Amino acid sequence: MHDKYDVLVIGGGPGGYVAAIRAGQLGLRTALVEKQHLGGICLNWGCIPTKALLHGAEVAHSIAHADQLGFSVGEVSFDLQKLVQFSRSVSQQLTGGVEYLLKKHGVTVFDGTARLCGKGQVTVIDAKGDERDYRADHVILATGARPRALPGIAPDGERIWTYFEALQPKKLPKSLLIIGSGAIGVEFASLYNDLGSEVTLVELAAQILPIEDAEVSATVRKSFERRGIRVHTQTQVTQVQLTDAGGRYTLKNASAELVLEVEHVLLAAGVQPNVEGLGLEVLGVELERGFIKTDDACRTNVFGLYAIGDVAGPPCLAHKASHEGTICVETLAGVEGVHKLDRSYVPGCTYARPQVASLGLTEAAARAGGRPIKIGKFAYQGNGKALAGGEAEGFVKTIFDAETGELLGAHMVGPQVTEQIQGFGIARHLEATDESLLSVIFAHPTLSEAMHESILAAAGRPLHQ
Known part of the structure; x- marks a missing residue:
């Protein structure tokens, strides 16, 4: 050797x-x-x-x-x-x-x-x-x-989980509190909710999926709440009392305090x-x-x-x-x-229901940069393939430099968007502008047509809205 x-x-x-x-x-x-x-x-x-x-x-x-x-x-x-x-x-x-x-x-x-x-x-x-x-x-x-631990909330592998335990549970928890709403927290919230657990999602920031575009985060939150997932933003866990049945957790925000009893807690507050x-x-x-x-x-x-x-x-x-x-x-x-x-152009994907995919600047970041921008948005409600598949929730949003046509950001929430974001990644890598993307032919019927419609909308030329 x-x-x-x-x-x-x-x-x-x-x-x-x-x-x-x-x-x-x-x-x-x-x-x-x-x-x-x-x-x-x-x-x-x-x-x-x-x-x-x-x-x-x-x-x-x-x-x-x-x-x-x-x-x-x-x-x-x-x-x-x-x-x-x-x-x-x-x-x-x-x-x-x-x-x-x-x-x-x-x-x-x-x-x-x-x-x-x-x-x-x-x-x-x-x-x-x-x-x-x-x-x-x-x-x-x-x-x-x-996984990053939080003060006073130490994973024990039984009542307080990291993603290691959440991936191989001994039984399906009746109730689950998830602390942190990045991609990991949101994916597990969606997963356990669909499997039948009562899920509560807590986030210290003002929105879930804090690094995503605000409109995307708001859409995911509304979807989660319709499904029965309880979402608390600008909220922190201030007190932990472990019990034989799980634990009693005090949630506190600027205006209220809530005591929640759950079987398990999943720490998803970063790494x-x-x-x-x-x-x-x-x-x-x-x-x-x-x-x-x-x-x-x-x-x-x-x-x-x-x-x-x-x-x-x-x-x-x-x-x-x-x-x-x-x-x-x-x-x-x-x-x-x-x-x-x-x-800044590494794509991010969250595989919850609905899916989220993005790259580049959010609308808030683009505006904060002081560059003139133009924004296009198209809802999957107007996409035939999405309607035919029974998944028409969400939208595609594109952000361009209004003067140069540079693609500054792309944000998608909805069906199979994690499989489509690479289209914007390729466009960005090849330095395609809004003008060049307008003339690209997208196959019909496909979910990706919503990407084209978003680009058209940014140019003030929407065809299906």
């Missing part, structure tokens, strides 16, 4: 394993250190298993409303553990695929943890506690992040980076708000040391991590024409 590598990656999540694969493809002698599961949080405890569970929730919703299409379903039974097992099997299949790809591209995988002990020097500690030192010209940190125990202090690695500070090529302030993914700061998304992994390796390998990452 070699002690010297061209590239050594610490962390095997969607950033780390992609970086290692790309390095192997470029002919670099590469090693990857992973302490638990190849694929990281995304494949094992995040993106993938939640989507498998959400698929089950969609089936539950379809069965509950089958009579609208003339079907009589009758009595339906539900086995929660079978759904959980399905989600775990999907994750295991993908994890096996990652292992195969790493082997295919000649990447050496070490099971264990790693810490920096000098420039280009890494100590790997296996499960038995045995240590071995390695050297590398380039070290890439891809250690990810973990914190995994920087402890890496030996960053040995090299004087610079941090920013707790995350590792990097430039647009993922370089830290220490020569030969890089950071990608969640540990390098928001947006904490798997596709951003993978993209950074490729940028990082291609830059250090001297590949020509590497496009640097523009974090």
